[in-house]
Amino acid sequence: DTGVSQDPRHKITKRGQNVTFRCDPISEHNRLYWYRQTLGQGPEFLTYFQNEAQLEKSRLLSDRFSAERPKGSFSTLEIQRTEQGDSAMYLCASSLAGVTGELFFGEGSRLTVL
Amino acid sequence: AQTVTQSQPEMSVQEAETVTLSCTYDTSESNYYLFWYKQPPSRQMILVIRQEAYKQQNATENRFSVNFQKAAKSFSLKISDSQLGDTAMYFCAFMGVNRDDKIIFGKGTRLHILP
Numbered sequence: 544d545t546g547v548s549q550d551p552r553h554k555i556t557k558r559g560q561n562v563t564f565r566c567d568p569i570s571e572h573n574r575l576y577w578y579r580q581t582l583g584q585g586p587e588f589l590t591y592f593q594n595e596a597q598l599e600k601s602r603l604l605s606d607r608f609s610a611e612r613p614k615g616s617f618s619t620l621e622i623q624r625t626e627q628g629d630s631a632m633y634l635c636a637s638s639l640a641g642v643t644g645e646l647f648f649g650e651g652s653r654l655t656v657l
Numbered sequence: 658a659q660t661v662t663q664s665q666p667e668m669s670v671q672e673a674e675t676v677t678l679s680c681t682y683d684t685s686e687s688n689y690y691l692f693w694y695k696q697p698p699s700r701q702m703i704l705v706i707r708q709e710a711y712k713q714q715n716a717t718e719n720r721f722s723v724n725f726q727k728a729a730k731s732f733s734l735k736i737s738d739s740q741l742g743d744t745a746m747y748f749c750a751f752m753g754v755n756r757d758d759k760i761i762f763g764k765g766t767r768l769h770i771l772p
Binding site for chain 1: 759
């Protein structure tokens, strides 16, 4: 399967712990996006990369959140000192710049903070 | 800032019927794209249909079509001959062309197709 893959699919952690999610985009895609989705809501934009450059970061993203895409391929999203309000589905999507609009989504990483 | 509003949190229709999902948006940009994405239960989101704002003709993809009213900033999705597999969350989404390339989503409409 050559789609977007995310790991882990589910993560349960205790408040205060750090968690890291990984996203592997479709190989030829140069854009990579992170969204957060809570139950019954639409995806909220967090950040996106073009190649290895982080082009925009939402104000929703506190200092506890950091994302990287070191070689312009896979990306990681780290949440430090997790809080119960961080419980959500974290979605990764990739696209090809210039082919406007079609994001290819992964299945998401569900975070539960106890 | 751009906003996308979906006023129907949930809808149910009988199989084979036609259903229309509503979406309105707000933007000061003149050139942009609008989308409908589908998220089936426990599966990833996929693109259903895309409309470019500068095109007057409404986009169509098989049983899915849109009614794009630029002046009213309205973008509804019509599903004809609905099928059980159409059961999903549907998200209306916006992307400006000139400013940035992030897609802003509405809160979604949960659509149930009843047998």
